[in-house]
Amino acid sequence: MATVQLKKLQKAHGPVARALRTLRPWATFFRQFVKHPAMIGSIIPSSNALVQSMLAPVDWSTTRLFVEYGPGVGTFTRPILDKMRPDAMLVAIDTNADFVRYLNGDIADHRFRAVHGSAVDVRSIIAEYGFSEADYILSGLPFSTLPEGVGPQIAEETHAALRPGGTFLVYQYSRFVQAVLSPSFSKIDTALEWINIPPCRMFWATKEAPLAQAA
Structure with a gap:
């Protein structure tokens, strides 16, 4: 009996099992890209270089x-959790219910919640978890393919x-989003990460403090 259990344990942690666990997120990502290409910016998940930058x-x-x-499948989600404080919280919002189910089933962390919903409703969503404001908001949504008016609304609600x-941290494959962000954010820093397929533009839009607070 012990021998059988040992073999099962070895199989669960063997090279084949590890390979399957590595490929699973890619397979999930690719299936969703095929189903919803307009809602996913690239067929390939972001590189580690892009995540770190x-x-x-x-x-x-x-x-x-x-x-x-x-x-998506948590390319940024897991590194964020690795860096966060033990008492912090990460709320991930996605309109794709398959991604939400995948993440909630795959990530066992008391600081994490994946929510099926729209970024437009960010304020009501974070309020459900007892927050009135966020410190950082990250987005890889393809702003150039969103329905008309949705991008500016997301920018306003995020601000x-x-x-x-x-x-507001945004990664995109074109400059399109800068025009969407500008009406809501007066301070926007940009950079380009070449170590990604394709090379990716990065935007950091900061909500400036009122003058009385900044003094």
Whole structure:
């Protein structure tokens, strides 16, 4: 009996099992890209270089709430959880119910919640978890293919949901989103990550504090 259990344990942690666990997120991502190509920016998940560059400006020591739009299979989600404080929370919002089910089933972390919903409703969603504002909000949503008017609405709601000094982190494959962000955010920093397929543009839009607070 012990021998059978040992063999099962070895099989569960063997090279084939590890390979299958590695390929599972890619297979899920590809299936959803085929089903909803307009809602997913690229057929290939983001590179580790892009993840690290995008998250580099985050002050993890003061972050209590991090929100992610369009988490997909968790390419950014897991590194965010690795960096977050033990008492912080990550709320991931996706309109794709398959991704939400996948993440809630795959990530066992008391600080994490994947929610089926729209980024437009970010304020009501974070309120359900006892928050009135977020420190950082990350988005990989393909703004250039969103229905007309939805992009600006997301930008406005995101600005309202951020604390003063909070940042909206956006990664895209074109400059289109900058025109969407500009009416809501006066301070936008940009960069390009070449180590990604395709090379990706990064935007950090900061909600500036009122002058009285900044003085």
